[in-house]
Amino acid sequence: MAACCRRVTSPAAAAAVHHIPLRTSSSTNCLQVNQYRKFWQRRGAVEVVLRSKRLVIVAAAAAGGQDEDEAKKGKQPPRCCSFDRDAVTVAKGNSEEGVDRRSEVVVAAVATVVLGVGNRVLYKLALVPLKHYPFFLAQLATFGYVIVYFSILYIRYQAGKVTDEMLSLPKSPLIAIGLLEALAAAAGMASAAVLPGAAIPILSQSFLVWQLGLSYIFLKRKYRFNQLFGCFLVAAGVLVTVASGSGTGSMITTGLFWSILMIISFFLQAADTVLKETIFLDAAQRLKGGSMDLFVVNSFGSAYQAVFICLLLPFLSNLWGVPFGQLPSYLKDGAACFLNIGTMTNRCDGAPLLPVLFVIVNMGFNISLLHLLKISSAVVSCLASTLSVPISVYLFTLPLPYLGVASSLPPGFVAGAIILVVGMLVYLWTPAPNSPSNPTLAG
Numbered sequence: 001m002a003a004c005c006r007r008v009t010s011p012a013a014a015a016a017v018h019h020i021p022l023r024t025s026s027s028t029n030c031l032q033v034n035q036y037r038k039f040w041q042r043r044g045a046v047e048v049v050l051r052s053k054r055l056v057i058v059a060a061a062a063a064g065g066q067d068e069d070e071a072k073k074g075k076q077p078p079r080c081c082s083f084d085r086d087a088v089t090v091a092k093g094n095s096e097e098g099v100d101r102r103s104e105v106v107v108a109a110v111a112t113v114v115l116g117v118g119n120r121v122l123y124k125l126a127l128v129p130l131k132h133y134p135f136f137l138a139q140l141a142t143f144g145y146v147i148v149y150f151s152i153l154y155i156r157y158q159a160g161k162v163t164d165e166m167l168s169l170p171k172s173p174l175i176a177i178g179l180l181e182a183l184a185a186a187a188g189m190a191s192a193a194v195l196p197g198a199a200i201p202i203l204s205q206s207f208l209v210w211q212l213g214l215s216y217i218f219l220k221r222k223y224r225f226n227q228l229f230g231c232f233l234v235a236a237g238v239l240v241t242v243a244s245g246s247g248t249g250s251m252i253t254t255g256l257f258w259s260i261l262m263i264i265s266f267f268l269q270a271a272d273t274v275l276k277e278t279i280f281l282d283a284a285q286r287l288k289g290g291s292m293d294l295f296v297v298n299s300f301g302s303a304y305q306a307v308f309i310c311l312l313l314p315f316l317s318n319l320w321g322v323p324f325g326q327l328p329s330y331l332k333d334g335a336a337c338f339l340n341i342g343t344m345t346n347r348c349d350g351a352p353l354l355p356v357l358f359v360i361v362n363m364g365f366n367i368s369l370l371h372l373l374k375i376s377s378a379v380v381s382c383l384a385s386t387l388s389v390p391i392s393v394y395l396f397t398l399p400l401p402y403l404g405v406a407s408s409l410p411p412g413f414v415a416g417a418i419i420l421v422v423g424m425l426v427y428l429w430t431p432a433p434n435s436p437s438n439p440t441l442a443g
Contacts, residue, residue, distance in 0.1 A: 101375070108372040109384045115365040116388030119358070121395055126358035128402045129337060129351035135320035136334025137355065138185075139309075141362060146306050148363065149299040162293045169286060171300065173279050178304025180272040185305075186312050187265035189319045194258045201242040201389055203262045205235040210270030211382045218274055219281075221377070226429050231379070233423025234386055241390040241416030273378040276301075280374050294370045350402050383427065390417050 130137050156162045192200060208231055215221045276297060283292035309316070314324040322330045337344040340351040373381040390413070397409045410416075 105372070105376045105380065108368065108375060109380065112365070112368045112372050112381065112384040113387050113391070115361060115368050116385050117391045117395065118361045119365040120388060120392040121400070122354065122358040122361050124396070125350070125400070125402055126355045129340070129348040129354060130334065133330070133334035133337055135317065135322055136331055136338065137358075138189075138320075139331070140338070140355075141359065142302070142309050143306050144359065145363060145366075146299070146302045149295060149302050153293075153295045153299045156293060156295055162296060163290075165287055165290070166283070166293055166296050169283060169292070169296075173275060173282075174297065174300040175304050177272055177275055177279075177297070177301040178306075179308050180268050180275065181301065181305040182308035182312060184265045184268035184272065185309070186316060186319075187261050187268065189316060191258045191262035191265065193319055195262060199259070200262065202239055203259060204266055204389075205238055205386070206263045207266040207270055208235050208379070208382050208386060210267045211273065211379050214270055214274040215277075215378055218278065223379075224431070226431070227379075227427050230423045230425070230427025230429075231383070233426060234383060234420055235423075237416045237418070237420025237423055238386060238389050239416070240412045240419060241393060241410060243412075270378070270382075273373060273381065276370065277373055277378045291374075294367065294374055298367065298370060354402070383424065387420065387424065390420060 126137060127134055153162060157167075195203075212223065212228070212231060216223070279297060280292050284290065313327070317324050317327050317330075333344070336342045337348040338351055338355050340348050344351075369381050369385060372384060393410065393413065394417075396403070396407050399406050
């Protein structure tokens with residue numbers, strides 16, 4: 001092993017100790033006084049040599065009136081070949097930070113699953129009073145959220161949580177988000193109007209596949225085998241849960257084109273979430289380690305989506321069976337039914353309570369989903385959203401108000417739920433520390 005030599009000198013003795021020869025000794029851990037001590041004392045310095053078999057440290061200090069207490073106040077010599085306590089402290093801090101981050105991701109994922117279940121159930125309940133006005137409910141969610149999100153953004157800006165630097169970031173990615181969400185809504189509505197209801201949850205599992213592929217291509221994110229296999233099991237569990245006993249063979253008779261169009265709509269949604277993750281990553285660099293406020297993304301993304309929805313409104317209204325010329329009167333009747341006023345009081349039982357609850361929970365779900373994407377990844381947020389599907393299927397078998405007779409539990413529900421839970425555990429499984437990769441919950 002190569003010897004390590006460090007030399008500490010005072011200004012008075014700098015020239016004297018410059019030519020101190022490096023010496024080795026066969027003794028171990030023995031502190032000796034140099035044999036040339038008198039020679040160095042005549043020159044105003046004392047040399048102390050720490051000798052061992054493999055380590056030689058030469059230290060020179062001035063002897064001109066500097067006592068031990070003053071020496072302790074001076075600069076400490078650098079450590080050589082010693083135990084680095086600072087590195088251990090940093091490693092411990094990083095470990096604690098990793099545990100805190102994982103706990104935050106788990107809490108956010110649980111909240112997303114709960115709100116996702118509530119979103120699906122309350123959407124079904126909200127359509128009970130608004131069964132003739134589903135297009136009104138969709139536009140309320142699109143345009144109403146713009147007002148709410150910008151109101152929250154203004155409050156956060158006044159509180160200093162949203163800065164001018166955040167608002168000055170490029171808006172072109174947010175415009176792309178609005179376009180992707182509008183096109184995804186148009187493609188989804190067009191195909192959902194033709195496909196059987198049981199086929200939509202099955203085709204929606206392509207969303208997870210798109211997430212993995214787009215994350216790999218654009219985010220250069222690599223996944224371990226257990227993560228890929230876990231995602232496959234999650235998708236398979238949802239398929240078994242939803243498809244069992246639902247008679248999905250009618251999907252073939254409706255035509256392959258509409259199935260492909262539905263898959264394209266989920267591709268657009270996956271591209272939208274990956275683009276949002278890219279925005280958060282890019283903002284962290286532009287803000288020099290800062291974090292983009294999620295309401296900036298939500299507000300401007302919803303605003304641009306509303307603009308593109310307006311451009312597609314004639315096409316979308318026809319998909320919902322509302323001629324564009326009759327759209328104003330349709331929206332007026334839908335608003336009356338939503339508020340349960342006028343002549344709609346006997347036809348819209350459950351309004352406005354159920355639609356308002358849906359709007360609140362849907363907004364909370366969107367915020368929670370974006371927060372989870374921000375602190376983890378698009379794939380983790382997708383898994384949390386996917387997990388809400390079988391739980392919602394089970395809740396619809398309970399005697400919920402306004403829904404009448406509860407639906408029966410699909411025959412393969414238990415098997416599908418078990419497969420789904422196993423898939424989640426496989427995805428979250430952490431290999432042994434000596435494995436070549438160091439896994440994280442964020443994938």
